[in-house]
Amino acid sequence: MDSKIIALIVIAAIGIGALVFILPGDNNEVTVIEPEPVIKEPVVEPEPVIEPEPVIEPVVEEPESKAIVDENGVLSGEVEVKMSNLKFVPSEITIKKGTTVVWRQVDRSIGGSGGAVGWHNVVEGPPEKRGDHVFKSKELSFNGGFSYKFDEIGEFEYYCEPHPFMIGKITVVE
Numbered sequence: 001m002d003s004k005i006i007a008l009i010v011i012a013a014i015g016i017g018a019l020v021f022i023l024p025g026d027n028n029e030v031t032v033i034e035p036e037p038v039i040k041e042p043v044v045e046p047e048p049v050i051e052p053e054p055v056i057e058p059v060v061e062e063p064e065s066k067a068i069v070d071e072n073g074v075l076s077g078e079v080e081v082k083m084s085n086l087k088f089v090p091s092e093i094t095i096k097k098g099t100t101v102v103w104r105q106v107d108r109s110i111g112g113s114g115g116a117v118g119w120h121n122v123v124e125g126p127p128e129k130r131g132d133h134v135f136k137s138k139e140l141s142f143n144g145g146f147s148y149k150f151d152e153i154g155e156f157e158y159y160c161e162p163h164p165f166m167i168g169k170i171t172v173v174e
């Protein structure tokens with residue numbers, strides 16, 4: 001046999017073997033495609049809406065009176081009498097000697113006989129009294145006040161000049 005042919009066969013065999021080796025055979029490997037991890041969007045809880053607490057303005061009420069009442073109903077300290085709706089309220093009080101009475105005019109609009117008189121006053125005595133008065137205030141417009149300290153025991157009537165039907169009485173005791 002020709003040695004050249006043998007050589008060719010050998011080379012061809014080697015070549016085929018190499019090709020078989022190089023060529024990919026059955027590739028049984030399955031490429032597992034990992035599913036992309038599902039990234040859960042974090043659930044953002046909405047911030048709770050905190051309603052502001054309603055601001056409640058404290059109602060500041062002036063005390064009606066700084067009066068002290070004893071078991072007999074006798075007042076002391078600082079006693080307030082309102083001039084309200086063409087009346088002295090309360091119209092009659094009994095106080096201890098040394099007590100201050102404060103009259104407060106709270107009528108915003110004042111009507112009266114013979115036309116409106118826009119003020120009240122406080123005058124000691126019955127309306128018919130002439131001469132000096134133990135106490136007599138000026139004209140008191142709305143929210144105006146007048147005070148008098150009673151250091152004498154006795155009964156003190158008083159009235160309002162423009163409205164002489166407005167009368168009151170203060171009894172001062174020991």
Ligand SMILES: [Cu+2]
Binds near residue numbers: 086160161163166
């Ligand atoms: Cu009056």
